Amino acid sequence: xxxxxxxxxxxxxxxxxxxxxxxxxxxxxxxxxxxxxxxxxxxxxxxxxxxxxxxxxxxxxxxxxxxxxxxxxxxxxxxxxxxxxxxxxxxxxxxxxxxxxxxxxxxxxxxxxxxxxxxxxxxxxxxxxxxxxxxxxxxxxxxxxxxxxxxxxxxxxxxxxxxxxxxxxxxxxxxxxxxxxxxxxxxxxxxxxxxxxxxxxxxxxxxxxxxxxxxxxxxxxxxxxxxxxxxxxxxxxxxxxxxxxxxxxxxxxxxxxxxxxxxxxxxxxxxxxxxxxxxxxxxxxxxxxxxxxxxxxxxxxxxxxxxxxxxxxxxxxxxxxxxxxxxxxxxxxxxxxxxxxxxxxxxxxxxxxxxxxxxxxxxxxxxxxxxxxxxxxxxxxxxxxxxxxxxxxxxxxxxxxxxxxxxxxxxxxxxxxxxxxxxxxxxxxxxxxxxxxxxxxxxxxxxxxxxxxxxxxxxxxxxxxxxxxxxxxxxxxxxxxxxxxxxxxxxxxxxxxxxxxxxxxxxxxxxxxxxxxxxxxxxxxxxxxxxxxxxxxxxxxxxxxxxxxxxxxxxxxxxxxxxxxxxxxxxxxxxxxxxxxxxxxxxxxxxxxxxxxxxxxxxxxxxxxxxxxxxxxxxxxxxxxxxxxxxxxxxxxxxxxxxxxxxxxxxxxxxxxxxxxxxxxxxxxxxxxxxxxxxxxxxxxxxxxxxxxxxxxxxxxxxxxxxxxxxxxxxxxxxxxxxxxxxxx
Amino acid sequence: xxxxxxxxxxxxxxxxxxxxxxxxxxxxxxxxxxxxxxxxxxxxxxxxxxxxxxxxxxxx
Numbered sequence: 155x156x157x158x159x160x161x162x163x164x165x166x167x168x169x170x171x172x173x174x175x176x177x178x179x180x181x182x183x184x185x186x187x188x189x190x191x192x193x194x195x196x197x198x199x200x201x202x203x204x205x206x207x208x209x210x211x212x213x214x215x216x217x218x219x220x221x222x223x224x225x226x227x228x229x230x231x232x233x234x235x236x237x238x239x240x241x242x243x244x245x246x247x248x249x250x251x252x253x254x255x256x257x258x259x260x261x262x263x264x265x266x267x268x269x270x271x272x273x274x275x276x277x278x279x280x281x282x283x284x285x286x287x288x289x290x291x292x293x294x295x296x297x298x299x300x301x302x303x304x305x306x307x308x309x310x311x312x313x314x315x316x317x318x319x320x321x322x323x324x325x326x327x328x329x330x331x332x333x334x335x336x337x338x339x340x341x342x343x344x345x346x347x348x349x350x351x352x353x354x355x356x357x358x359x360x361x362x363x364x365x366x367x368x369x370x371x372x373x374x375x376x377x378x379x380x381x382x383x384x385x386x387x388x389x390x391x392x393x394x395x396x397x398x399x400x401x402x403x404x405x406x407x408x409x410x411x412x413x414x415x416x417x418x419x420x421x422x423x424x425x426x427x428x429x430x431x432x433x434x435x436x437x438x439x440x441x442x443x444x445x446x447x448x449x450x451x452x453x454x455x456x457x458x459x460x461x462x463x464x465x466x467x468x469x470x471x472x473x474x475x476x477x478x479x480x481x482x483x484x485x486x487x488x489x490x491x492x493x494x495x496x497x498x499x500x501x502x503x504x505x506x507x508x509x510x511x512x513x514x515x516x517x518x519x520x521x522x523x524x525x526x527x528x529x530x531x532x533x534x535x536x537x538x539x540x541x542x543x544x545x546x547x548x549x550x551x552x553x554x555x556x557x558x559x560x561x562x563x564x565x566x567x568x569x570x571x572x573x574x575x576x577x578x579x580x581x582x583x584x585x586x587x588x589x590x591x592x593x594x595x596x597x598x599x600x601x602x603x604x605x606x607x608x609x610x611x612x613x614x615x616x617x618x619x620x621x622x623x624x625x626x627x628x629x630x631x632x633x634x635x636x637x638x639x640x641x642x643x644x645x646x647x648x649x650x651x652x653x654x655x656x657x658x659x660x661x662x663x664x665x666x667x668x669x670x671x672x673x674x675x676x677x678x679x680x681x682x683x684x685x686x687x688x689x690x691x692x693x694x695x696x697x698x699x700x701x702x703x704x705x706x707x708x709x710x711x712x713x714x715x716x717x718x719x720x721x722x723x724x725x726x727x728x729x730x731x732x733x734x735x736x737x738x739x740x741x742x743x744x745x746x747x748x749x750x751x752x753x754x755x756x757x758x759x760x761x762x763x764x765x766x767x768x769x770x771x772x773x774x775x776x777x778x779x780x781x782x783x784x785x786x787x788x789x790x791x792x793x794x795x796x797x798x799x800x801x802x803x804x805x806x807x808x809x810x811x812x813x814x815x816x817x818x819x820x821x822x823x824x825x826x827x828x829x830x831x832x833x834x835x836x837x838x839x840x841x842x843x844x845x846x847x848x849x850x851x852x853x854x855x856x857x858x859x860x861x862x863x864x865x866x867x868x869x870x871x872x873x874x875x876x877x878x879x880x881x882x883x
Numbered sequence: 884x885x886x887x888x889x890x891x892x893x894x895x896x897x898x899x900x901x902x903x904x905x906x907x908x909x910x911x912x913x914x915x916x917x918x919x920x921x922x923x924x925x926x927x928x929x930x931x932x933x934x935x936x937x938x939x940x941x942x943x
Contacts, residue, residue: 549915636917753914775914786914793909821904827895828905835909 155197155321156253158271159185160288161204161264183380183429184288185259186363188317194361195318200253201367204244204264209370211243241270241591250278255321258305259288262393262561262607266594269302269604276304283324287313289397293563295338297603299345307331307339311397312383314360316351353398357382357405362413365421376425376455377417381405385431387461389486390496390569391524393561394431402435407443414454425479426456434460437469444476455479457518462505470508474515481512482520488541489534492527496566502541513548521545525625526558528570531615536650539628543643546632547760553632555625557618559607567606574602574609579622627653630678631687634713638687640759641709642695645702652695659694660686688714702765705755708748715746716777716784723802725845736845737809737833738802743841744777745797753788778840792818793841796832800842802849806833 159182185201192199248271250256256275260268268291272284285307291298292310299305309316316336323331332339336351354360363380365371382404385395405413414426434440447454457480458473473481485505486498493500512519523538538555545553560567560574576599598605610618628649631639643649677683691710700706728735739745751769758768774794776787789797795816799809813829820828836842897905 753912756914776911784917786917788912788914790909790911793911820908821901823897823901823905827897827901828908830895831897831905832909835906839911 155192155255155257156200156202156248157185157189157257158202158248158259158268159204160259160261160290161208161267162261163205163208182259182368183363183378184313185257186365186367187360187380188257188313189364189367190361191314191318192321193364195322197318197321201364202248203368204267206369207244207247208240211240241267241274241593244271245274248275250275250282253279253282255283255285255324257285257287257317258291260286260290261288262290262559262605265290265294265605266591266597269298269305269597270594272302272304283307285309285317285320287317289393290562292397293393293561294604294606296345296347297601299338299340301601301604303340307337310336310338311350311399312336312353314354350399353383353401353403355401355403357403358409362416365417371423372421374423376427377421377423378427378429379410379413379417380430381410381428381433381458382430386435387432387498388565389498390565391486391527391558391561392431393564396563398431402432404430404433404436404439407439407446410443411446411450414456415450415452418452418454424454426454427480428456428458431459432461432464433458434465434469437464440469441472444472444478447476453477457481459484461500462508463500465508467508467511470511470515470517474517478517480518480520482522483509483512484522485541486522486524487527487530487534488523488538489530490537492530492534492538495529496527506544509545509551510548513550516550519548519551521551521553523553523555524558525555526610526613526618526621528566528611528613529615530613530621532650535616535621535624536648539624539649539653540643542628543632543639543649544762546636546640547762555629557622557625558611560609560611562603562606566611570611571603571606573612574606575612576602576609577618579610579618580608623657624650624653626676626678627656630683633679634684634687636713637709637756637759638691638713641702641706641765642691644759644762644765645700645706652699655694655699656687656690659690702768704749704770705758705765705768708750708752708755709759711748712746712752712775712777715744723849723851725802725843725849726847728844728846730846731806731830731833731844733805733807734846735806736802736804736848737800737806737836737842738845738849739797739800740778740840740843742779745794746775746777747794748773748775751788752786756786776841780840787839792820792828792832793836796829797836797841800833800836802845806830806844809833 162182182203182205189199189201244267248256256272258268258272268286272286275282276284283306284304286295286298286305287309291305291308295308295310298308307320309320313336316334320331320334320337323334331337332341332346333348334351335349338345338347340346357380365377371377382402384398384401384403385392386400386402388395388400410428417423417426447456455477457478459482462483462485470478483505484498485500485502486496487493488502490502493502509519509521521542523542525535525538527534542553542555545551557579558566559580560570598608602609612618613621628639631642639649642652646652688710691706696703696707696710723738725736725738749770749772751771752773752775755765755768757763758765772791774789774791774797776789776797778785778787795818796809796813799812804812810826810829813832814825816825818825818828818832833842837844
């Protein structure tokens with residue numbers, strides 16, 4: 155018996171990046187739990203992890219090397235070819251003849267691939283039984299069986315009891331399996347859908363997933379751990395409430411802590427992404443878990459999902475003390491009107507308070523938003539992107555914004571299923587790559603009822619293409635820049651107006667680069683967007699739209715500077731300070747002059763106070779790297795003047811003489827002493843270094859950096875933000 | 884004629900008051916620390932893939 159996981163890795167260009175992406179994907183808890191249950195019944199299931207195969211596949215490819223010179227990886231136009239090759243690669247690995255039964259898990263984004271694999275397996279081994287399961291097969295069961303004869307049976311919903319029982323019956327030559335609850339199957343030309351099977355009420359009776367079958371588990375920064383199932387709410391876009399029958403259940407706190415402790419001891423992992431759609435409904439249970447965590451004294455950390463109206467400041471404080479370092483808040487829309495329309499019904503003012511509270515406790519918080527609802531108006535869209543950008547004011551909050559995808563069996567899908575349209579604007583909830591594989595695209599077009607998530611619901615008031623553009627704009631604005639989106643919002647009061655002006659400005663420029671010219675990398679993730687946006691701010695926004703001109707210019711200038719890497723130079727390092735020693739700025743240091751008090755400006759943006767009240771004065775700021783962090787310093791005038799003289803050419807003697815000429819005076823202390831003290835201080839701060847000779851710049855490497863050609867949006871692809879550092883025990 | 888190297892004294896013979904004045908004059912202010920999670924760090928990496936939020940289904 156072979157269990158095949160669903161592919162969850164979404165895109166693949168650079169192998170190193172896939173390593174990063176792979177760290178927090180591949181939970182596959184359903185399959186690993188099934189494997190553990192099957193072992194308990196004497197089976198020896200083989201688990202094929204498609205994410206691992208994907209990783210192996212791209213590692214073998216020699217076409218994956220980036221060519222920084224063109225700002226993007228090589229041969230990106232072959233993306234679709236790679237995807238096709240991946241299918242062939244997986245099909246070759248599956249060894250269809252070795253197994254009588256295949257269990258294929260599914261999620262919506264990779265369902266076309268899963269069904270292609272089912273077809274390939276069946277062609278090679280017509281006598282095997284192919285059983286589909288998981289979220290997508292469960293909700294598209296009848297349509298799947300109608301369209302894909304290779305799939306024999308689908309186990310709907312929770313398969314923990316149904317699948318092992320089904321296997322038991324399949325081993326016997328009778329049709330008893332056809333009476334099992336929770337399955338859909340083919341009987342001749344007829345599709346039979348048996349009533350639902352009961353859910354697993356007592357989750358403590360389930361074994362720990364067979365984590366030993368996850369070959370990369372130790373390399374992950376943490377582990378997903380299911381702690382319960384079922385969300386009682388009924389948001390119109392959500393499919394998981396159907397999968398778990400809206401039946402809220404939790405594992406006991408004792409079991410949760412015991413599982414975490416056991417995994418920590420066995421695998422050395424210290425971070426746990428606790429999987430439940432809506433953990434914090436039962437406040438007493440959460441408190442009991444937190445107290446058990448504190449009592450355990452193991453110091454393990456964890457993250458969870460919650461609604462902002464099912465959590466309070468006191469509980470957040472306790473959770474933080476008990477090791478909670480990540481939380482996922484599905485806000486969905488920043489429009490109070492749409493909150494009611496989509497039946498999420500959050501109070502957005504309360505939501506903002508909870509987000510701020512989580513941030514105060516240092517909890518890495520994901521704020522998830524969706525745009526593209528059929529009823530969405532321009533005002534709704536503006537409110538949502540404002541919510542997104544407002545979230546950026548907090549250091550520990552990462553907003554993410556997705557385009558609505560109509561997931562099968564959701565209320566919103568049922569309402570609009572007869573009016574779906576197929577355009578090329580895939581939601582990131584759905585797509586497997588920036589371009590859909592052509593074979594899979596044909597499947598999607600032929601079977602809308604099987605793959606509705608690749609379709610779209612028409613918007614009554616807005617152009618979907620423009621909405622997608624807005625999503626990309628704010629997402630990558632937040633990815634490339636720290637404070638620029640915030641200052642643009644605060645200064646303009648309407649970020650949609652800025653976006654619209656930006657679009658017109660960009661259209662007026664000629665020519666606009668084609669995808670091919672920028673290496674097939676999507677425009678917003680290419681550094682061209684970064685440079686274009688800054689040019690727009692300087693050439694268009696500042697003269698035409700800006701109110702607090704100096705503040706916007708200061709942020710733009712600071713953030714423009716940080717992207718440039720220093721030119722590499724050869725130095726003869728020394729600690730001896732002599733007249734002929736040459737002082738130079740430390741590697742990675744970035745020095746920027748602005749016209750406002752930058753510290754005051756950042757505080758203003760954090761606290762949303764009046765930009766016009768910022769003091770106007772020449773200020774020098776320095777960005778200095780310290781391992782994984784970037785410190786931003788505001789320098790006093792003397793330090794700034796001295797730092798400018800440390801250019802790798804001037805000797806200390808020359809610097810001292812120039813300082814003296816500048817009249818660098820402090821309380822009557824001789825300028826030479828002031829200067830030398832300042833140099834030593836800058837050295838101690840790590841801002842400058844000493845060389846025994848003038849620096850020599852490598853002319854070949856000089857010029858603008860070619861390193862950062864594209865960026866990754868700062869979104870989590872799990873329910874909870876993954877820990878920043880990959881922490882082993 | 885060969886250059887004569889002048890060793891600069893590391894002890895500047897400052898009084899405590901002078902030292903305090905200089906420390907104040909060269910005192911930098913921390914504006915903020917951008918964490919590894921922030922865009923400022925991310926953009927220095929070779930990051931191309933888009934692994935943004937997929938369906939919650941993926942962890943089932």
